[in-house]
Amino acid sequence: MNVLERIEEKLMILADAAKYDVSCSSSGSKRKNTGGIGDASSSGICHTYTEDGRCVSLLKILLTNHCIYDCAFCVSRKSNDVKRAAFTVEEVVDLTMNFYRRNYIEGLFLSSGIFKNADFTMERLLRIVKKLRLEERYNGYIHLKTIPGASEELIQEAGLYVDRMSINLEMPTEAGLKLVAPEKSHDAVRKPLQFVNTKIQTFQNEKKLIKHTPTFVPAGQSTQMVIGATPENDWEIMSVADEFYKKYQLKRVYYSGYIPINNTDTNLPQIGTRPPLIRENRLYQTDWLLRFYNFSLNEILNPAFTQLDLDIDPKLGWALRNLHLFPVDINKADYQTIIRVPGIGRGSAMKIVSARKYGSLREYQLKKMGIAYNRAKHFITCADSVTPLGFKYAPQLKNIILQTGNSKYKQEIAENQLKLF
Amino acid sequence: MNYVFDGSYQGFLCCVFECFEMKEWHAVPVAEGLFQPDIFLPERTIFTDVDKAQRIQNGLKSKFGKLIVDDIYRAFLSEDPVAWQAAYYIMVRLFQGQTDVLENFGDTQVLYFHQTLKKVSRERHRMKAFIRFSKSNDGLYYAIIEPDFNVLPLILSFFRNRYADMPWIIYDVKRKYGFYYDTVAVSEIEIDTTEQKNLQSSSLTIALDERDELFKRLWKQYFKSTNIEARRNIKLHVQHVPKRYWKYLVEKQR
Numbered sequence: 001m002n003v004l005e006r007i008e009e010k011l012m013i014l015a016d017a018a019k020y021d022v023s024c025s026s027s028g029s030k031r032k033n034t035g036g037i038g039d040a041s042s043s044g045i046c047h048t049y050t051e052d053g054r055c056v057s058l059l060k061i062l063l064t065n066h067c068i069y070d071c072a073f074c075v076s077r078k079s080n081d082v083k084r085a086a087f088t089v090e091e092v093v094d095l096t097m098n099f100y101r102r103n104y105i106e107g108l109f110l111s112s113g114i115f116k117n118a119d120f121t122m123e124r125l126l127r128i129v130k131k132l133r134l135e136e137r138y139n140g141y142i143h144l145k146t147i148p149g150a151s152e153e154l155i156q157e158a159g160l161y162v163d164r165m166s167i168n169l170e171m172p173t174e175a176g177l178k179l180v181a182p183e184k185s186h187d188a189v190r191k192p193l194q195f196v197n198t199k200i201q202t203f204q205n206e207k208k209l210i211k212h213t214p215t216f217v218p219a220g221q222s223t224q225m226v227i228g229a230t231p232e233n234d235w236e237i238m239s240v241a242d243e244f245y246k247k248y249q250l251k252r253v254y255y256s257g258y259i260p261i262n263n264t265d266t267n268l269p270q271i272g273t274r275p276p277l278i279r280e281n282r283l284y285q286t287d288w289l290l291r292f293y294n295f296s297l298n299e300i301l302n303p304a305f306t307q308l309d310l311d312i313d314p315k316l317g318w319a320l321r322n323l324h325l326f327p328v329d330i331n332k333a334d335y336q337t338i339i340r341v342p343g344i345g346r347g348s349a350m351k352i353v354s355a356r357k358y359g360s361l362r363e364y365q366l367k368k369m370g371i372a373y374n375r376a377k378h379f380i381t382c383a384d385s386v387t388p389l390g391f392k393y394a395p396q397l398k399n400i401i402l403q404t405g406n407s408k409y410k411q412e413i414a415e416n417q418l419k420l421f
Numbered sequence: 422m423n424y425v426f427d428g429s430y431q432g433f434l435c436c437v438f439e440c441f442e443m444k445e446w447h448a449v450p451v452a453e454g455l456f457q458p459d460i461f462l463p464e465r466t467i468f469t470d471v472d473k474a475q476r477i478q479n480g481l482k483s484k485f486g487k488l489i490v491d492d493i494y495r496a497f498l499s500e501d502p503v504a505w506q507a508a509y510y511i512m513v514r515l516f517q518g519q520t521d522v523l524e525n526f527g528d529t530q531v532l533y534f535h536q537t538l539k540k541v542s543r544e545r546h547r548m549k550a551f552i553r554f555s556k557s558n559d560g561l562y563y564a565i566i567e568p569d570f571n572v573l574p575l576i577l578s579f580f581r582n583r584y585a586d587m588p589w590i591i592y593d594v595k596r597k598y599g600f601y602y603d604t605v606a607v608s609e610i611e612i613d614t615t616e617q618k619n620l621q622s623s624s625l626t627i628a629l630d631e632r633d634e635l636f637k638r639l640w641k642q643y644f645k646s647t648n649i650e651a652r653r654n655i656k657l658h659v660q661h662v663p664k665r666y667w668k669y670l671v672e673k674q675r
Binding site: 004007008011012013015016018019020032033035036037038039041043045046047048049050051052053054055056059060095098099101102103104137140257259274275277351352354355356357358359361365368369 | 521524526527528529532546549550551552554555556562582584585586587632636638639640643645646647648649650653655656657660661662672
């Protein structure tokens with residue numbers, strides 16, 4: 001086999017093994033081009049999208065898929081019979097630079113199976129990052145996986161060269177994790193997250209006093225949880241996410257619907273089970289409500305209401321449980337109240353608040369501004385609203401919205417529903 | 422009153438000047454190529470005067486800030502006559518003293534202006550993402566684009582900053598002009614028609630770098646490997662990467 005075919009095969013194996021890491025964001029860093037090549041775009045750029053509709057921003061590869069661990073949910077686990085491969089440091093650098101110069105990618109996402117031990121793996125990853133930054137004078141985006149259990153010296157040094165670091169929680173709860181990966185624990189994740197977060201804060205504080213402080217993980221940290229492999233409910237999942245956002249100031253928590261890869265472990269969903277895509281979507285929506293819409297977790301999920309509705313979005317679900325807060329008068333309510341109306345996003349809310357200074361807003365104007373009027377109309381009044389006759393109860397309202405709406409999930413949910421007869 | 426201008430940005434700004442000079446508040450600017458005489462409306466040809474255009478430009482900048490100047494220019498690049506009229510309407514209102522006209526989203530023209538800006542900005546962002554360079558054997562990176570709007574001027578600084586250490590050409594085949602960066606400065610280029618033909622035909626006259634084909638192949642391989650078959654969602658894929666861009670995307674070539 002010649003060199004070209006070998007590298008193509010390696011790329012096939014190691015990109016395939018890395019694709020279950022869903023993080024693709026290339027945003028949040030403002031690294032400038034200082035006399036070499038590349039810079040980071042603070043809003044991030046998705047250079048293409050795969051046929052499953054996920055964005056491809058970074059060259060996402062494993063350094064190797066050899067691994068000493070045997071986690072039931074992972075393709076690269078020790079006991080799995082798959083082809084193994086490993087890139088050399090030079091190969092990764094060459095691939096990254098040539099893809100980058102052709103504007104295929106926004107940067108590198110580098111992860112790895114654990115070979116020998118954590119420090120050995122981390123040291124190898126660090127070598128690639130340093131070669132890119134120092135020898136190739138590359139200033140593009142780098143997302144590096146922190147290897148749990150690696151020494152703090154190595155992690156700190158890596159932090160000086162990369163834009164984002166992340167460690168995956170894998171399963172939302174400790175109990176779930178023990179079920180499928182007895183060798184791993186949440187503590188092993190918390191410790192490095194905590195360490196990097198403290199360092200980020202220290203560097204940021206120093207930056208306020210000394211201008212030429214080097215950047216340290218400027219795009220922050222993220223983590224990922226697998227959904228649907230273990231029996232946690234949505235409330236448990238979101239509580240963990242909420243805690244991690246607050247405690248470690250994470251930029252993102254990713255939720256990854258479990259895709260069955262084997263039938264050997266009976267604890268896990270078997271091959272042929274559809275990945276829980278709708279549930280995953282609802283969790284992301286909840287995540288957004290928490291971070292950008294000033295919702296607190298117990299408004300959306302709480303011990304009494306532990307599972308999100310699949311057929312309606314979480315904001316609509318919340319509104320239907322809190323009908324006493326509606327209708328909201330679009331021409332009088334403040335911004336914070338308006339963004340809580342189902343069907344109105346932050347952009348439209350901003351437009352509404354800005355536009356109503358020039359006169360009371362009417363229905364045709366709201367429609368043009370791009371709100372989901374079909375959903376929102378049940379929860380708002382505007383200048384020319386007709387007073388509705390009678391009160392609609394939540395289930396009634398939900399039915400009307402579902403029947404008049406055109407949800408992309410309509411078909412799928414209908415298929416998944418159990419039949420009575 | 423219809424103002425017929427030559428279709429250039431300067432000419433467009435001159436229409437605003439004319440409007441204030443003649444106190445014709447209901448005039449509408451129309452580009453030469455798109456103009457159809459109207460039996461009920463008088464018309465006047467506006468001659469492009471760089472000084473007048475500059476005065477409008479400076480006035481906008483000093484009174485209302487650089488951001489508004491940029492926005493007007495971006496709306497102009499949309500090449501959409503309706504957006505031009507909206508931009509013109511906004512400039513006239515601004516100079517008349519209605520300084521907060523841009524916040525009135527209830528006004529159809531203002532809303533259309535903002536929506537156009539959004540569209541242009543989206544196209545600009547897409548071009549940053551979808552441009553694919555090929556490397557020729559003398560080390561030049563070149564790319565061909567066909568954007569919906571004339572966004573090439575808006576992405577130059579991005580590419581100059583990012584790819585500062587390599588020479589590149591980005592050429593817009595739809596509007597027949599491009600830019601060349603020689604690792605020091607960016608300059609505008611035009612290719613004559615015979616060369617143009619060569620560019621469009623599949624047999625490129627530019628000799629490629631020997632490893633260029635390899636990296637194209639590797640990129641296609643990566644694109645295939647990173648896809649998760651169980652999550653297949655072509656509708657979403659096409660929504661993000663509309664088919665009209667596939668022509669120049671390496672990963673979408675057979």
